[in-house]
Amino acid sequence: MDWKELIGFVGGFLTTMGMVPQIWRLFKLKSAHEISMTFTLSLNIGIALWLVYGILHGLMSVIIWNGIALVFCCGMLYAKMKWGR
Numbered sequence: 001m002d003w004k005e006l007i008g009f010v011g012g013f014l015t016t017m018g019m020v021p022q023i024w025r026l027f028k029l030k031s032a033h034e035i036s037m038t039f040t041l042s043l044n045i046g047i048a049l050w051l052v053y054g055i056l057h058g059l060m061s062v063i064i065w066n067g068i069a070l071v072f073c074c075g076m077l078y079a080k081m082k083w084g085r
Helices: 003-017 020-029 037-057 060-083
Strands: none
Touching: 003 060, 020 060, 037 060
């Protein structure tokens, strides 16, 4: 693995894992009133597009971390729909 790919893996790890405390909080408190639906949908769509981009270009760091991030963001969307009213 060259240094450019390593930067991609480290950056992807940090940005993806940055969502974990928020998701943990949403499910712990069972409250998502403070999260905007527009934000949640935009983030899901953006991450899905990054995942497609990574697949089209064969960029493993982009594919792996955006795949994981999309699962996390779908969890946020679920929490928003269930507890955000």
